[in-house]
Amino acid sequence: MAEFTLTGLRIVHQVAATGSFTRAAESLGYTQSAVSRQVAAMEEAAGAPIFDRGRRGVALTPAGQVLVRRATEILADLAATELELAGLRDRLAGRLTVGAYPTAAMALVPRAIARVASGHPGLAVILDETSTPALLRRLRAGRLEVAVIGVGHGLPDYDLSGLRQTTILQGDLFVAVPDSHRFAGHATVTVADLAQEQWIAGDGASGDPQFGAWPTLSSPRIARTARSWSTRLGLVAAGLGITVVPTLALPA
Numbered sequence: 001m002a003e004f005t006l007t008g009l010r011i012v013h014q015v016a017a018t019g020s021f022t023r024a025a026e027s028l029g030y031t032q033s034a035v036s037r038q039v040a041a042m043e044e045a046a047g048a049p050i051f052d053r054g055r056r057g058v059a060l061t062p063a064g065q066v067l068v069r070r071a072t073e074i075l076a077d078l079a080a081t082e083l084e085l086a087g088l089r090d091r092l093a094g095r096l097t098v099g100a101y102p103t104a105a106m107a108l109v110p111r112a113i114a115r116v117a118s119g120h121p122g123l124a125v126i127l128d129e130t131s132t133p134a135l136l137r138r139l140r141a142g143r144l145e146v147a148v149i150g151v152g153h154g155l156p157d158y159d160l161s162g163l164r165q166t167t168i169l170q171g172d173l174f175v176a177v178p179d180s181h182r183f184a185g186h187a188t189v190t191v192a193d194l195a196q197e198q199w200i201a202g203d204g205a206s207g208d209p210q211f212g213a214w215p216t217l218s219s220p221r222i223a224r225t226a227r228s229w230s231t232r233l234g235l236v237a238a239g240l241g242i243t244v245v246p247t248l249a250l251p252a
Contacts, residue, residue, distance in 0.1 A: 002044035006078070009071040011038040012050060016068045017167040019057040027165050042067070072170070083119065093122030099138055100148040102202065102211065105129040106229070107248040108169065109148055131202070131211055132158065139163065150246065171247025175214070178239045191216060198223035198241040200232045212243045 014024040015035065025035045043050050050064035060068060096116075100109045105127060113125045128135075128144060135147040136158055148168070151158060175194070177183045183193070194214045201212035201222045212232055213220035223241040226232045232243045 002041045004042065004045050005038075006074075008038045008042040008045075009067075009074060011035050012042050012064070013068055013071045013075060013170075014167055015039060015051065015058060016060055016064065017170045019059075021058065027160070027167075068170075076168075083115075093120075095124045095126060096146070097126045097128060097144050098146045098148070099128040099130065099135040099144040101132050101135065101150050102129055102227075103229075103246050103248045104148040104150070136160075136163075169248070173215075174245045174247075174250065175242055176233060176236050176245045177242045178236060180239065181242065183242070197221065200224050200226065200235045200241040200243040202227060202232070214244055 011024060011028065011030070014028055015021055018024050018027065021032055021035050021039070024030075025032045028035070030038075039050060046063050046067055048063035049061050050067055051058040052061055098109065098113070109127060113127065116123060116125055128138065130138075132149040132151070135144065135149050138144045139147045149158070151160070175183065175189065183189050191214060195217060197220075199213040199220045199222050201220070202225065212225075213222065224235050226235060229245075229249055233245075235241060236243050
């Protein structure tokens, strides 16, 4: 009988994060057939299908949701263990510049910086907060050592060639609307339905996807811009537009 393996858990986790066997294989450096074999072995170990396959990609089954949730915890614990052991082997010193998109900079990166500061007091971590497209440009230009970016199903297909990638969290995108809006109470809406909406967006560079508008809209109608989440949500509550909210930014 097949058993769960770390390699299999990593692959299942990445397929769930990218929504595609092909994209998971590319990001992990495997062939698609190798990814398919590992997923099949994990499904045998689970005793149930992990993914529903469709023309638009893959979706997690109930068994898959349990497995991915546990895999996320296991892989995070393993990464933390590796970090602690590395800290015992050598003491890092110097400067590390980390870039992050605004939501990660607010909800995720500060805890990581605190852990690094605790384990490596000689290492100064500098945080650069900006949009994912700008982060990728700065990373390729050598201005960042690490970038925490938002990628995956439903987001633009950024060019990640030549970059080493690790999935640290997966989540969804939600649309915040006023109580009186026609979408209020809807579990899902289509991208086509969003095309004519007025958006409350962040301040992005010209030509980049405007954070706060649905990321795959080619020409979103930006009604207002604001840097902070609280301001954007306040503008939404006042009926001045709608905005995109990722899982990380949702109230606990």
